[in-house]
Amino acid sequence: MDLTSNNLSDRIAALSKTARNRVASVVNQTMVFTYYEIGRMIMEEEQHGKDRADYGKQLIGELAERLTKEFGRGFSGSNLKHMRQFYVVYSKRQTLSVQLQKEQNQSFINKSAIGQTVSGEFESEKGQTMSDQSQNRIQQTVSAEFKLSWSHYLKLMRIDDEKERQFYEIEAFKNNWSLRELERQYDSALYTRLALSRDKEKIAALSTQGHIIEKPKDVIKDPYILEFLGLPELHSYSETDLEQKLIDKLEHFLLELGTGFTFVARQDRISFDEKHFKIDLVFYNRLLRSFVLIDLKIGELKHQDIGQMQMYVNYYDREVKLKDENKTIGIILCQNKSEAVVQYTLPENNEQIFASKYLTVLPSKESLKELIENNID
Numbered sequence: 198m199d200l201t202s203n204n205l206s207d208r209i210a211a212l213s214k215t216a217r218n219r220v221a222s223v224v225n226q227t228m229v230f231t232y233y234e235i236g237r238m239i240m241e242e243e244q245h246g247k248d249r250a251d252y253g254k255q256l257i258g259e260l261a262e263r264l265t266k267e268f269g270r271g272f273s274g275s276n277l278k279h280m281r282q283f284y285v286v287y288s289k290r291q292t293l294s295v296q297l298q299k300e301q302n303q304s305f306i307n308k309s310a311i312g313q314t315v316s317g318e319f320e321s322e323k324g325q326t327m328s329d330q331s332q333n334r335i336q337q338t339v340s341a342e343f344k345l346s347w348s349h350y351l352k353l354m355r356i357d358d359e360k361e362r363q364f365y366e367i368e369a370f371k372n373n374w375s376l377r378e379l380e381r382q383y384d385s386a387l388y389t390r391l392a393l394s395r396d397k398e399k400i401a402a403l404s405t406q407g408h409i410i411e412k413p414k415d416v417i418k419d420p421y422i423l424e425f426l427g428l429p430e431l432h433s434y435s436e437t438d439l440e441q442k443l444i445d446k447l448e449h450f451l452l453e454l455g456t457g458f459t460f461v462a463r464q465d466r467i468s469f470d471e472k473h474f475k476i477d478l479v480f481y482n483r484l485l486r487s488f489v490l491i492d493l494k495i496g497e498l499k500h501q502d503i504g505q506m507q508m509y510v511n512y513y514d515r516e517v518k519l520k521d522e523n524k525t526i527g528i529i530l531c532q533n534k535s536e537a538v539v540q541y542t543l544p545e546n547n548e549q550i551f552a553s554k555y556l557t558v559l560p561s562k563e564s565l566k567e568l569i570e571n572n573i574d
Contacts, residue, residue, distance in 0.1 A: 235277070344370045367406070368387075372452075386565050390418050390565070391403060413548050414548065417553060420554040421453055423453065425446050443478065458489070461481050462476075462478075477491055492529050496532055496533065497535070498531040502529055503542040504542070510524075539552045
């Protein structure tokens, strides 16, 4: 009886959590859409008064004073400016306002909604609410267009390049990035690192589909940014120190590796002919259905390091992976490398072994671009 009761309790708890998450998601999306609409209203009003140079500034000030008195926090002059900017940035691709205007000439947000965060109810000039059918269409549009939090959009709309902005928006939603992780991925120039190693067609796909992983090369970054380890820029630490730091910050490292990675083992021992070897880190990528072996090297990469990784990869392919799994991938993370050494050590049709630099500090976008372009050359 107790077991049945516990099982029922667990199922009810799971259902309740799911329901709360859904409610929170709807509230968040509606709030973002509300701010978008407020931005639209402000812009339209400013355009009506465009013959007065200071009209926009005066309008924001008056709105902030009146709305703050009526609804409290959330309607300061700076917040209203953010809403206006949000509309300016996202109206280039959105059709929400057009759809709303077809429903009714002008909509007003229910005062109780503005007072806190949100309500899904909008009122017409006559005080009548929209039909259920109209509200459903609006909610469907909101769900399709705005999937992140307002804090995320405050960060995103500061990204000038539209394609780059769209990429981070897609990846943030797809990978459930927190605002902090979005900021970290932007600061580490993820889009730049991926875009500079792709042709025009694949660059375009980044801004419409995000980071798509279809083959081993798609998971590789060069360089990897490991600033979260807190290690000095110069190699005054050992490979063991580097490995331990990566384990200590495994969650961060998984995010840097990218989509689909799961941790398997550390210092994985393989043996044959009474010889023993240890692979620094072993991961598995669920999208590629492949093991991913990582070897850590301090200083300059040597051809012997590549040969050693080739041995590890061959062993896993022949002794560990299942028949229905794809070939093993090997990544050597090093502080420095000669592209010629990598090129002439690996076969021309290589699709399994990769050598990438790692950085322990965040570089500027300019220096990162120069570094990647030199690698490509």
